Amino acid sequence: MNHRLIRPATRRGKALLALFLLVILAGLWPAVLLANHAVLILGLPALAAWSCLIILASTGVMLLANRLLPLPTSITQADPTKAASGPGERVDE
Amino acid sequence: MSEPIPLLMTLAYVAVALWLGVRARGSHRMDSLEQWGVAGRSMGPVVMYLLMGAGSISAYTFMGAPGWAWSKGVPVFYVVIYLSYLALIAWYCGPRVWAFGARLGHVTQAQAVADRFESPLLGALTSLVMSIGAMAYAVLQTIGAAYILEVMSGGLLPFTLNIWLVLGTIAIYLFISGQRAIGVTNAFQGGLMLIVAWTIGLWAAHRLTGDWWFGGVFERLRDTHIDFLTLPGGLGDMSFAFWTSSIIVSMFSFQQPVWLQWMSADSAQSIRRSASWLPTYYFVILPMVVVGFIGIFSLPDLERADTVALQLAFQQMPPILVGLLGAGTLAAAMSSSEPYIHGTALTWTRDVIRPLFKLSERRTGQLARYLIFPIMLLIVGPVAMLNPGNLIMILLVGLGFAAQMLPAFIGLFVWPRATRTGVLCGLSAGFIVTALFTVVWPNPLGVHAGAWGLIVNLPLFVAVSRVTRPASDATLARFMAIVAPRRPTSRSAGEREPTSSTIT
Structure with missing residues (x-):
């Protein structure tokens, strides 16, 4: 069994992962410093x-x-409607 | 009580919610986990959007968020950000969780954990410890709902009676229609909250400034309370460290009801569609926050910050808007309380009682329905009546602990090498640290206690997982077929041609 971390392998996958992380980082320090000013926008x-x-x-x-x-x-x-009742149930039997 | 309209409108909301909840059952039999627990996996994207939106918007939005705006200012917007990030998590994990249910027969979160880590013990532990925060949350929302009824009735309906009125209403439709009732009532509540929040917010801004937008409110705030417009806020207690760590901890708290929402979708695509648009629902918070800011000028001497919206409504708004606010706040409280009661009944039955007493699937489904009554009668109701002062503390510890389950979800979604021993070690250490840094030394260095827990938890989890035995190849193969279907199963093959994808 391949136990390595699951990561994107395609360019699209990698680019989108980077975009997701960018959006997340935008809400955290230090990016949030950009918005921490007493000015009004719209x-x-x-x-x-x-x-x-x-x-x-x-x-x-x-x-x-x-x-x-x-x-x-x-x-x-x-x-x-065809959920496996075998393996998923086995743990508590 | 001088004006009956607000109370009548609030009670009318309760009646409509009850009617919708009871009708939600339709012709379905509700004695199976599949139906009562996850609504036969039948919910489309619109219902899912409102269900996920309303489920995550609690009484906090109508009471706590305006209170934060009134007392602290813009730090309140951390909620908007972490809720948006929860949608990103739902976008990635939701379809996979749905497929766990569809292909592996899972219903609850703890069931997936037990199966993935081949450990019923870890499943039961997940179920029980996630319940700590869930019960505290349900109690807090019930208290909020009872308080609203008391205020709306001008004290005519006493607090204790209101607790049982709210719980009784929820119990009826929850028992009859299960997750279908939650779906329908939350969709109704979600729509109602959107209308109420924007109506109240725009009306209040117009009354203060003459404009139908919020600019005038904030211009005035800039002139008089400029510290409320930036971090660390008016009270100076929302540092960048606390802002950042609170968002991180909150976005990784996989709550049981959220899991059940994903399981209830009619397809994986429905979850993706609804999650994609879900952040837009959180614009609902903006107008209520503005109400809190308006309170800075209108109600500068409030005793309790979280009453600002209600006080403002009673002093300045016409009865019909007061009634709308009452109904909206009650909707927010009930829509958050009922999924936690339902989820707790489900997971205790499925993941604790069933393995202990070797119950059949059918018997488990029947028992789960009835378990909502002892949960309400013996836990939620009595604790809400006591209204303990340290309930927030219990909730914070509970939510901090929920974040400590992160290693289990890393093992489910992204790291096959994660082992049950690793999860248990990380979880135990993380929980102790979180509890200590919540109760004894609150948030050292201004960092959220749950984040401190994760700082200890995650390295320990990785280190222990690397030296202990992973789950069997057969088990991992079943999960990898869902979370990384194109990944080669052998290490050597993986090194030659890595084609797995995280975001697919």
Whole structure:
């Protein structure tokens, strides 16, 4: 069994992972220092506007990923009506 | 009580929620885990969007968030950020969890952990310890709901009666319709909260500034309370370290109800679609936060910060808006309380009682429904009546502990080498550190106690996993077929042609 960490191997996968991490880092220190000023942007405090931007960026990156990396068939074609009762149940029997 | 409209509107909300919840059952039999626990995996993307949105928006949004804005200022926006990141987690993990259910027959979170690590003990432990935070959360939301009814009735409905009124309502539709009731009522509650928050926020801003936007409020705030516009906030207690560590700890707290929400989707695609748009739901927090900021000018001498929205409503808003706020806040509290009660009943039955007494699947499904009654009668109700002062502390320890389960989820989703011994060692150490840094030395160096727990937990988990025996190849193969289907199973093959993908 291959025990190594599961990582993206395709360029698209790697690029999207980088985008996901970028969005996450944008909300944390030190990136959040960029927005920590007492100025108003579109009528909102910079930090509130930054939070709204993160909301939009999170949605944007997921919509992009939906387009570029569709779910594998092993997930999309899993049929709930044919759930295996064997291995999944075995642990508590 | 001088004005009956707010109370009538709030009670009308309870009646509608009850009606919707009872009707949600339809013609389905509710004596199986598949139906009562995860609604027969039937929920489409729109319901999932509202379910996940409403489930994560608690009474905190209508009471706590305005209170934070009133007392601290912009630090309150950390909630918006971590909730958006939870959606990223849902986007990646949700479809895989759904496939665990569809292909491996899982229902609960602890069941997946037990199966992946070949350890019913670890599964039961997961179930029990995740319940600490879940029960505290359910109690807090029930207290919030009872408080709203008391305020809306002008004290006519006493707090204790309200607790049982709320729990009784939830018990009826939860017993009859299970997760289907949660789906339908949360969808209703989610829509209601959106309408209420934006109506109240825009109305309050217009009343203060004459504009239908929030700019005038913040211009005034900039002139009078400039420290409220930046970190560390008005009280000076939200350092960058606490901001960052709170977001990290919160986004990795995999709660049982969230897991059940993913399991309840009608397809993996539905989870992806709803998760992709989910962050937009959290714009709901913005107008309520603005109400808190308005309170800085209108109600400068409040005794309790978290009453700012209600006090403002009673003093300045027409009865119909007060009623809307009451209904919206009650919706937020109930939509957060019911999934935790349901999830706890489900996991205690499936992951603790069933292995102990060797119950059948059918018997387990029947028992789970009835377990909501002792949970409400013996735990949630009595503890809510006591209204203990240290409940927040219990909740913080519970949520800090939930984050300590992260190694188990790393093992489920990204690292096949993770072992049960590694998870148990990391978990134990992380829990002790989190408990100590919550109760004895709160948040040293301004870093969230849960983050300190993870700092100890994760290296220990990795080190112990590397020197202990991993799960069998057969078990790992079943999970890898879902989380990394294109990954070669042998190490040598993997080195030649790495084709696995994390974000696929």
